[in-house]
Amino acid sequence: MAERIYPALVAARLRGQASYRLSFALDLVAQVIAQSLELVVILVLFSRVDALGGFSVREVLVMYAIAGVAFGFADLTAGQLDDLPNYVRSGTFDAILLRPLGSLPQLMVSDIRLRRLGRVLAALVVYGYALATAGVHWTPWTVLLAVTAPLVGAVIFGAIWVVAATVSFWLVDSRELANSVTYGGSAFTSYPITVFSGWLRRLFAFVVPGAFVAYYPSLALLGRPDPLGAPGWVSWISPLVAVASAAVAGVLWRFAVRHYRGTGS
Amino acid sequence: MLAGATTNIVFGLLRIAILTAALKAANGTIADYDLAAANSYVWLGQGLLGLVGLWGQFDLANRIRTGDVVVDLYRPWDLHAAQLAEDVGRAGYSLLTRFLPPVVFGAILFPFQWTEPRRWPLFLLSTALALVTSFGMRFLLNLSTFWLLDNRGVIALYGVVSGMLAGLVVPLRFYPDWAVAALWWTPFPAVLQGPIDVFLGHGDAWLTLAHQAFWAVALYAIGHLVLRRAVRKVVIQGG
Numbered sequence: 001m002a003e004r005i006y007p008a009l010v011a012a013r014l015r016g017q018a019s020y021r022l023s024f025a026l027d028l029v030a031q032v033i034a035q036s037l038e039l040v041v042i043l044v045l046f047s048r049v050d051a052l053g054g055f056s057v058r059e060v061l062v063m064y065a066i067a068g069v070a071f072g073f074a075d076l077t078a079g080q081l082d083d084l085p086n087y088v089r090s091g092t093f094d095a096i097l098l099r100p101l102g103s104l105p106q107l108m109v110s111d112i113r114l115r116r117l118g119r120v121l122a123a124l125v126v127y128g129y130a131l132a133t134a135g136v137h138w139t140p141w142t143v144l145l146a147v148t149a150p151l152v153g154a155v156i157f158g159a160i161w162v163v164a165a166t167v168s169f170w171l172v173d174s175r176e177l178a179n180s181v182t183y184g185g186s187a188f189t190s191y192p193i194t195v196f197s198g199w200l201r202r203l204f205a206f207v208v209p210g211a212f213v214a215y216y217p218s219l220a221l222l223g224r225p226d227p228l229g230a231p232g233w234v235s236w237i238s239p240l241v242a243v244a245s246a247a248v249a250g251v252l253w254r255f256a257v258r259h260y261r262g263t264g265s
Numbered sequence: 266m267l268a269g270a271t272t273n274i275v276f277g278l279l280r281i282a283i284l285t286a287a288l289k290a291a292n293g294t295i296a297d298y299d300l301a302a303a304n305s306y307v308w309l310g311q312g313l314l315g316l317v318g319l320w321g322q323f324d325l326a327n328r329i330r331t332g333d334v335v336v337d338l339y340r341p342w343d344l345h346a347a348q349l350a351e352d353v354g355r356a357g358y359s360l361l362t363r364f365l366p367p368v369v370f371g372a373i374l375f376p377f378q379w380t381e382p383r384r385w386p387l388f389l390l391s392t393a394l395a396l397v398t399s400f401g402m403r404f405l406l407n408l409s410t411f412w413l414l415d416n417r418g419v420i421a422l423y424g425v426v427s428g429m430l431a432g433l434v435v436p437l438r439f440y441p442d443w444a445v446a447a448l449w450w451t452p453f454p455a456v457l458q459g460p461i462d463v464f465l466g467h468g469d470a471w472l473t474l475a476h477q478a479f480w481a482v483a484l485y486a487i488g489h490l491v492l493r494r495a496v497r498k499v500v501i502q503g504g
Contacts, residue, residue: 022415022418023417023418024418026418026419026422027417027418030418030422030424030425031421033422037425037426037434040429041434041435045287045435047441048296051290171268177268180272180275180276188279191286194286195282200278200279204279
């Protein structure tokens with residue numbers, strides 16, 4: 001059943017978004033601009049300095065681009081979990097539980113945000129440019145890594161999004177708090193983690209596994225050792241981190257849903 | 266409430282880390298910003314962001330889309346002034362919940378450049394003008410619903426560019442000179458960079474205040490005219 005329902009739901013959402021054309025086009029443009037403005041910030045900073053955290057502009061652009069594509073894909077599918085606090089507060093989450101489909105997939109297809117493709121496209125352009133100019137040593141392994149890194153990053157971001165959203169089962173108004181790890185994670189992963197320090201780095205790089213979205217894959221692509229001293233194989237384990245994060249997110253989601261109490265009206 | 270302030274602080278931490286890394290690479294100073302000034306800039310920015318409502322409320326747009334605005338237009342009040350009053354009230358509350366937490370956090374835990382005592386009144390005035398300017402821009406965006414019906418795209422676009430143009434992400438002085446000059450022809454710097462410049466003593470405070478006052482008044486006047494035109498084309502749907 002599910003394999004016929006989900007395509008139908010997704011198709012309906014896509015048709016819905018296409019009906020207000022001007023608004024959709026502006027939304028798409030807004031996403032392209034949002035992604036490009038982050039690029040402008042990096043370029044403005046590099047117009048004043050030669051290196052950030054020990055990395056050159058081309059190297060930072062590789063990280064920025066992987067993070068951008070990964071975040072864009074994650075936002076496309078998991079971004080509507082931002083609305084979960086509204087579902088929980090108003091009690092409409094009950095309706096989702098009553099349907100004979102998984103609660104998480106239902107929420108994820110409830111609003112496929114097609115406009116997020118704008119972000120993905122803008123980041124892909126930069127990714128192509130950065131890979132071509134950053135001096136990557138191309139082997140079958142680095143090609144495979146270059147292709148998979150943004151997708152693996154998207155899985156990690158998706159897991160972060162799900163975990164952040166589960167907080168809303170316990171806290172009433174948690175949307176902004178969740179944003180601090182999702183959008184905050186996006187801001188963090190666009191830069192080398194050497195820019196940050198102390199517990200902020202530990203939190204965003206390893207507790208929220210942000211370092212594995214863009215930083216470590218970029219090190220592997222660029223053939224650079226980690227200035228912070230992690231062994232070389234760490235740069236290649238992002239797919240494992242993604243699987244582990246997705247598993248943690250799945251378990252937490254089940255735990256949270258089991259403890260959900262309706263608002264009672 | 267606390268969650269919002271926490272989010273502002275987390276983003277402040279990320280932003281000051283990036284700026285600090287840049288300052289280190291540039292031997293301590295970029296365009297009049299040293300570490301203390303950069304900290305004041307980031308934490309004031311994170312606080313002002315909520316106070317002036319940079320990404321503020323767009324309830325009026327919803328009321329226009331649903332048609333509820335007809336009730337607002339019925340009432341014996343000036344809708345424009347009433348909206349401004351509501352926004353000033355919201356800002357007063359945000360002063361405690363949104364402005365103070367990041368600024369106090371930053372001032373206690375980081376090197377922070379304070380303003381000279383005689384500048385405090387100017388900073389307050391500048392912040393008030395920033396609020397009215399921000400309101401003026403948001404009011405016009407709300408009114409655009411009268412013509413577009415669904416203006417979420419416009420609002421999304423505004424949300425994306427306003428932070429950058431107002432000087433939230435990087436101090437405007439970091440941009441190339443031609444870009445800075447062009448930006449000061451727009452109302453955006455009046456919303457964030459203006460009050461921060463007055464606080465830090467960057468540039469002539471009176472000039473900054475004049476820029477802000479001009480845009481606060483101009484946007485209010487434009488809003489008034491646009492509202493008059495919009496009311497003329499109201500179509501009451503169904504009933």
